[in-house]
Amino acid sequence: MDEFSIIAEFFAPLASDPAAFGLKDDAAAIPARPGFDTVITTDTITQGTDFFAHDPPAMVAQKALRVNLSDLAAKGAVPAFYFLNLVLPHGVTRDWLKSFTDGLARDQHQFGISLLGGDTSAGDLAAVSVTALGYVPTGTMLRRNGAKAGDSVYVTGTIGDSAGGLAIFKRENHALNEAQRDHLIARYRIPDPPVAFGAGLRGLASASVDVSDGLIADLGHLAAQVAITVDVEKVPRSDALRAFWGDEPAAIIRAITAGDDYQIAFTAQPQDESRIVAAAKAAGISVTAIGTVGAGQGVTVTHRGQILAIPKAGYRHF
Amino acid sequence: MDEFSIIAEFFAPLASDPAAFGLKDDAAAIPARPGFDTVITTDTITQGTDFFAHDPPAMVAQKALRVNLSDLAAKGAVPAFYFLNLVLPHGVTRDWLKSFTDGLARDQHQFGISLLGGDTSAGDLAAVSVTALGYVPTGTMLRRNGAKAGDSVYVTGTIGDSAGGLAIFKRENHALNEAQRDHLIARYRIPDPPVAFGAGLRGLASASVDVSDGLIADLGHLAAQVAITVDVEKVPRSDALRAFWGDEPAAIIRAITAGDDYQIAFTAQPQDESRIVAAAKAAGISVTAIGTVGAGQGVTVTHRGQILAIPKAGYRHF
Numbered sequence: 001m002d003e004f005s006i007i008a009e010f011f012a013p014l015a016s017d018p019a020a021f022g023l024k025d026d027a028a029a030i031p032a033r034p035g036f037d038t039v040i041t042t043d044t045i046t047q048g049t050d051f052f053a054h055d056p057p058a059m060v061a062q063k064a065l066r067v068n069l070s071d072l073a074a075k076g077a078v079p080a081f082y083f084l085n086l087v088l089p090h091g092v093t094r095d096w097l098k099s100f101t102d103g104l105a106r107d108q109h110q111f112g113i114s115l116l117g118g119d120t121s122a123g124d125l126a127a128v129s130v131t132a133l134g135y136v137p138t139g140t141m142l143r144r145n146g147a148k149a150g151d152s153v154y155v156t157g158t159i160g161d162s163a164g165g166l167a168i169f170k171r172e173n174h175a176l177n178e179a180q181r182d183h184l185i186a187r188y189r190i191p192d193p194p195v196a197f198g199a200g201l202r203g204l205a206s207a208s209v210d211v212s213d214g215l216i217a218d219l220g221h222l223a224a225q226v227a228i229t230v231d232v233e234k235v236p237r238s239d240a241l242r243a244f245w246g247d248e249p250a251a252i253i254r255a256i257t258a259g260d261d262y263q264i265a266f267t268a269q270p271q272d273e274s275r276i277v278a279a280a281k282a283a284g285i286s287v288t289a290i291g292t293v294g295a296g297q298g299v300t301v302t303h304r305g306q307i308l309a310i311p312k313a314g315y316r317h318f
Numbered sequence: 319m320d321e322f323s324i325i326a327e328f329f330a331p332l333a334s335d336p337a338a339f340g341l342k343d344d345a346a347a348i349p350a351r352p353g354f355d356t357v358i359t360t361d362t363i364t365q366g367t368d369f370f371a372h373d374p375p376a377m378v379a380q381k382a383l384r385v386n387l388s389d390l391a392a393k394g395a396v397p398a399f400y401f402l403n404l405v406l407p408h409g410v411t412r413d414w415l416k417s418f419t420d421g422l423a424r425d426q427h428q429f430g431i432s433l434l435g436g437d438t439s440a441g442d443l444a445a446v447s448v449t450a451l452g453y454v455p456t457g458t459m460l461r462r463n464g465a466k467a468g469d470s471v472y473v474t475g476t477i478g479d480s481a482g483g484l485a486i487f488k489r490e491n492h493a494l495n496e497a498q499r500d501h502l503i504a505r506y507r508i509p510d511p512p513v514a515f516g517a518g519l520r521g522l523a524s525a526s527v528d529v530s531d532g533l534i535a536d537l538g539h540l541a542a543q544v545a546i547t548v549d550v551e552k553v554p555r556s557d558a559l560r561a562f563w564g565d566e567p568a569a570i571i572r573a574i575t576a577g578d579d580y581q582i583a584f585t586a587q588p589q590d591e592s593r594i595v596a597a598a599k600a601a602g603i604s605v606t607a608i609g610t611v612g613a614g615q616g617v618t619v620t621h622r623g624q625i626l627a628i629p630k631a632g633y634r635h636f
Contacts, residue, residue, distance in 0.1 A: 021461070024539075026389040026528050027359035029459040034352045041345035042449065044403045044439050071344040085362045085403060085447040121362050124442055129403040131360065131449045141347040143339070210344050221342075 001094065003120055010101045014108060014115040017081065028116040030081070030133075037138050039077035042131040043067045044085075051189075052169070053126075057096050058103030059189045060128065065107045066191040067212065068132035070262040073198030074210035076142040077134030079111055084118035085129040111195055142201060142208035144221045147267040151206055153228055153291035154276065156194045157263040158238040159215050160255025161187035164245065180240035191262035197287075200279035201266060208266035215256040216310055219265055219299045227296030228267075232256070232303050236288040249303045253310060256301070267293055319412065321438055328419045332426060332433040335399065346434040348399070348451075355456050357395035360449040361385045362403075369507075370487070371444075375414050376421030377507045378446060383425045384509040385530065386450035388580040391516030392528035394460040395452030397429055402436035403447035429513055460519060460526035462539045465585040469524055471546055471609035472594065474512045475581040476556040477533050478573025479505035482563065498558035509580035515605075518597035519584060526584035533574040534628055537583055537617045545614030546585075550574065550621050554606040567621045571628060574619070585611055 007023055015023045019030045030038075045067060047053055051060045065082065072079045084104075088096075108114060113132075147153075165188025168174060168181060176184075193210075201208060207222045215235070219228050232252040245251035268276055273289070280287040301308045325341055333341045337348045348356075363369055363385060369378045383400065390397045402422075406414075426432060431450075465471075483506025486492060486499060494502075511528075519526060525540045533553070537546050550570040563569035586594055591607070598605040619626045 025393075025459075025462050027357045027393045027395070027459065029355040029357050029393075029454065031355055031456065032350045032352050034350050036350055037347040038350070038356070039345045039347050040401065040434065042401045042403055042435060043437050044405065044447075046405060046439050046441050049439060049441075075343070075345045075347075077345070083358065083360045083449055085360055085449075087362065087364060087405075087445055116358065117360060119361050119447075121364050121367060121445075123364050123367075123445060127405055127439075127441060127445060129362075129437075129447050131401055131403075136347065138349065141343075141345065144343050 006097060006120060010097045011115065014101060014104055017114040017116065020114065020116045023117060033135060035138055036135040037141060039072060039075050039134045039136055039141055040131065041068055041071040042129060043071065044127055044129040047126040055189060057099035061100045061103030062107050062190045064128040064130045065104065066193055067262060068130045069111060069195050070191060070193035070212065071210045072132055072134040073193050073195045074142065074208050074264045076140060076198050076202040076208070077136045078199050079113045079132060079134040079195065081114055081116045081133040083116055083131040086118065086120045087123040087127040088120060089124065089126060090122050136202065140202050142205050144207055144209050145224065146207040147222050147226045147293045148206055149226060149293055149295050151267040151293040152270045152273065152289050153230065153265070153267050153293060154287050155211065155215065155236065155263055155265045155290050156197060156285055156287050158236045158241070159261050159263065160241050160258055161238050162191065162260035163255060163258030164241045165189065174244050176240065176244055180243050183238060183240040184244065188260065193262040194264055194283060194285040197264065197280060197283035197285050200283060204272050204276055204279065205266040205268050208264060211261040211263045211265050212259060214259040215261065215265060216299055216301065222267060223297055223299050225297060227294045227298060227300065228291055229294065229300045229302060230291035232301055232308065234288060234290045236286065249308055253308065257310060324415060324438060328415045329433065332419060332422055335432040335434065338434045341435060351453060353456055354453040355459060357390055357393050357452045357454055357459055358449065359386055359389040360447060361389065362445055362447040365444040373507060375418035379418045379421030380425050380508045382446040382448045383422065384511055385580060386448045387429060387513050388509060388511035388530065389528045390450055390452040391511050391513045392460065392526050392582045394458060394516050394520040394526065395454045396517050397431045397450060397452040397513065399432055399434045399451040401434055401449040404436065404438045405441040405445040406438060407442065407444060408440050454520065458520050460523050462525055462527050463542065464525040465540050465544045465611045466524055467544060467611055467613050469585040469611040470588045470591065470607050471548065471583065471585050471611060472605050473529065473533065473554065473581055473583045473608055474515060474603055474605050476554045477579050477581065478559050478576055479556050480509065480578035481573060481576030482559045483507065492562050494558065494562055498561050501556060501558040502562065506578065511580040512582055512601060512603040515582065515598060515601035515603050518601060522590050522594055522597065523584040523586050526582060529579040529581045529583050530577060532577045533579065533583060534617055534619065540585060541615055541617050543615060545612045545616060545618065546609055547612065547618045547620060548609035550619055550626065552606060552608040554604065567626055571626065575628060
């Protein structure tokens with residue numbers, strides 16, 4: 001297989017938008033959308049760090065897309081397009097490419113997005129970069145700064161499932177049933193970001209961030225000019241994770257400093273709570289109030305009124 | 319160094335456009351430009367294939383940018399922004415990052431572009447993906463299809479210099495003087511795409527393509543519905559390359575099938591030649607007529623009226 005036949009057979013069918021020119025040109029050309037800002041984010045997943053060689057390629061593809069869709073959702077953007085940079089090991093097989101592009105096709109359908117371009121090169125280890133584009137009405141992208149004293153702090157979905165799945169892969173002892181085990185592993189392999197909820201947050205959230213490096217680390221991005229206090233007992237955790245790690249503060253701290261959650265943490269005025277709950281319900285996801293915003297800066301974690309020491313806020317690459 | 323301090327110290331100073339939010343948010347937000355299409359292209363360079371571990375990091379940065387600016391130029395687009403995905407070896411040094419970002423800064427200044435975002439992850443080998451954005455008036459992106467029988471075929475700059483530089487690295491025997499040697503190595507390390515010429519091609523070129531995989535291979539992209547005939551003796555080659563490889567047809571074939579040129583090959587009506595020459599002069603580059611377009615399809619290479627057999631049109635990754 002050469003590069004051109006790989007593009008024609010596996011990737012061109014994913015590029016149906018006219019802006020992509022069927023992947024037959026040097027570039028894509030996206031028409032202007034007056035009244036909208038184009039929101040762009042990019043993230044890479046690498047073999048050995050974010051996925052394993054034995055992971056199903058379809059799931060690797062979905063993870064690469066979804067870690068980016070998570071950022072768009074946290075910014076209030078409706079996703080539209082993506083570009084793909086693939087570093088693939090020499091000798092990649094047709095089966096691998098078939099499964100990988102099947103995963104892309106599934107998520108394109110689910111999230112209403114389309115491939116616009118990319119490139120493929122050869123390396124020792126696989127790496128997948130996605131650059132995702134979405135839209136918000138001009139000037140309405142949700143920002144990390146903007147939280148105000150008196151706001152409530154919310155998080156979508158459940159926290160720590162992906163870290164639980166990774167721990168199972170790393171052979172940590174557990175007594176989970178099959179459904180619990182599968183739930184945690186699935187969340188590690190394929191994030192489930194609240195994409196449909198993002199646009200609903202515009203006009204409600206005062207600040208918003210994608211939870212990817214650990215809840216506490218990412219809340220730190222909202223807390224440069226305000227103080228955020230999180231009550232650990234309110235942090236939403238799945239039944240499977242609670243069965244795995246228990247409910248002691250140390251277990252919850254582990255969950256909130258682990259990363260790979262791909263949920264949204266945001267702040268909003270308390271009087272908007274019913275509108276937030278309605279937006280979450282419309283998007284088919286859950287939202288939980290986990291803390292409050294006050295004067296000061298930084299994130300404090302409490303358990304029954306006592307401040308907990310957090311040894312390490314989140315994941316670091318270097 | 320953690321990821322956040324690397325961003326703050328080395329990359330945030332490159333992101334001065336308001337759309338980047340100082341790299342302090344999850345995404346960039348680019349205002350709509352009514353009347354313009356956003357042209358987007360993306361390309362990865364990898365250590366061992368496109369650069370070597372001992373290459374100066376500033377040059378690696380410039381190469382990563384320029385292979386993308388080359389695509390934008392070939393499409394008639396004026397470059398504006400870029401995103402960066404870096405896979406860096408564990409233990410990357412401050413000196414490496416300083417040199418790398420110095421290279422980016424130099425090219426940002428030269429080409430009037432600005433960093434909007436990116437990500438950094440750790441891997442065994444370095445890889446640099448750039449996604450570059452530029453603008454053309456609505457509907458005017460130069461396409462690969464569009465060449466008409468009777469058009470002339472042109473190429474910018476000189477062809478084969480980069481391949482010559484790579485051959486020197488691979489210790490091919492030569493009797494070049496220092497200036498010739500340096501010229502070829504410089505073209506391998508840092509492409510010099512005709513960025514300022516791209517916009518001048520709009521309204522003149524009937525079809526246009528970036529020459530990156532080998533002149534003949536890339537001309538093939540223009541020749542799906544027309545026949546292109548190239549006279550090898552007209553292909554512009556530098557004095558340094560001619561001193562290295564000579565002027566025999568085999569040497570020219572080697573140059574036109576090698577790749578990494580980052581020039582523009584395009585077609586245009588013969589009566590526009592004086593306007594093309596004027597546009598090239600204004601951009602400070604050279605343009606050479608190398609062939610003609612006729613009915614049929616595919617690329618034919620001739621030498622003094624005889625058809626030459628081309629063993630392999632260009633570079634393939636797999």
